[in-house]
Amino acid sequence: MVAVEELSKGDRLKGVTFRAEGGRVGLLGPNGAGKSTLLALLAGRLRPTGGRAFLLGYPPRDPRAAPLRAYLPQNPRFFPHLRAGEVLEGARRLKGLPRAALEEAVERMGIGGLLARRVGTLSGGERQRLALAATLMGDPPVWLLDEPTAALDPKGRERFWAWVGAKHQGVVLMALHHVEQAVRLDHILLLKGGSLLEEGSPSSLLGPRGERLPWLMEVLYAESA
Numbered sequence: 001m002v003a004v005e006e007l008s009k010g011d012r013l014k015g016v017t018f019r020a021e022g023g024r025v026g027l028l029g030p031n032g033a034g035k036s037t038l039l040a041l042l043a044g045r046l047r048p049t050g051g052r053a054f055l056l057g058y059p060p061r062d063p064r065a066a067p068l069r070a071y072l073p074q075n076p077r078f079f080p081h082l083r084a085g086e087v088l089e090g091a092r093r094l095k096g097l098p099r100a101a102l103e104e105a106v107e108r109m110g111i112g113g114l115l116a117r118r119v120g121t122l123s124g125g126e127r128q129r130l131a132l133a134a135t136l137m138g139d140p141p142v143w144l145l146d147e148p149t150a151a152l153d154p155k156g157r158e159r160f161w162a163w164v165g166a167k168h169q170g171v172v173l174m175a176l177h178h179v180e181q182a183v184r185l186d187h188i189l190l191l192k193g194g195s196l197l198e199e200g201s202p203s204s205l206l207g208p209r210g211e212r213l214p215w216l217m218e219v220l221y222a223e224s225a
């Protein structure tokens with residue numbers, strides 16, 4: 001479903017290869033590891049300098065790939081004067097979705113009370129909920145999410161993970177910083193310095209009881225003196 005072969009972007013991503021047929025796949029790695037670069041390449045926002053990728057058989061920049069994916073960048077931007085409801089309505093029209101899809105997205109992220117608010121007045125977490133609702137509306141098969149939970153409070157995180165849990169087909173590929181969320185994943189890709197260090201299930205990488213967590217933290221996050 002998502003196939004990545006020797007994908008490169010200069011020094012930012014160096015020949016990464018993996019396949020994901022379905023499920024929740026986490027990209028873990030320190031700042032600057034290349035997570036956002038990989039997601040932006042799959043979203044068709046960047047051109048690779050080498051290698052290839054496919055979303056359900058289509059290269060990311062092929063127009064046929066666009067309706068198959070939802071992409072949440074790290075810092076989604078909105079026109080601050082728009083109301084949250086207008087942002088969602090714009091997303092709905094752009095995607096050609098029925099009104100029910102918008103209503104489901106509002107319900108899932110719990111933002112019914114924000115619809116009349118101007119985006120510029122929303123808090124960081126409220127904006128993140130709105131961005132997720134606008135991005136995931138209509139549930140396309142491939143979700144590409146750059147730190148989707150970073151600004152969310154615990155309730156917001158629960159809502160997000162419940163939406164992910166309700167997705168029974170497709171791939172959710174997401175960059176995450178909070179290693180404790182790794183237990184919610186089916187598969188983990190460890191990125192560092194633009195390269196894929198290792199991949200596997202949470203229990204194979206972290207140990208069945210999380211006993212390898214110190215190793216993981218050291219491998220990923222140790223800073224050279």
Ligand SMILES: Nc1ncnc2c1ncn2[C@@H]1O[C@H](COP(=O)(O)OP(=O)(O)OP(=O)(O)O)[C@@H](O)[C@H]1O
Binds near residue numbers: 029035038074
């Ligand atoms: N537009 C750009 N031009 C040149 N280099 C860039 C650009 N954007 C990012 N980089 C560099 O590419 C590398 C990978 O960055 P990327 O944003 O993909 O990392 P990341 O794993 O998402 O990091 P973070 O956890 O900090 O979001 C970093 O060294 C970064 O400084």
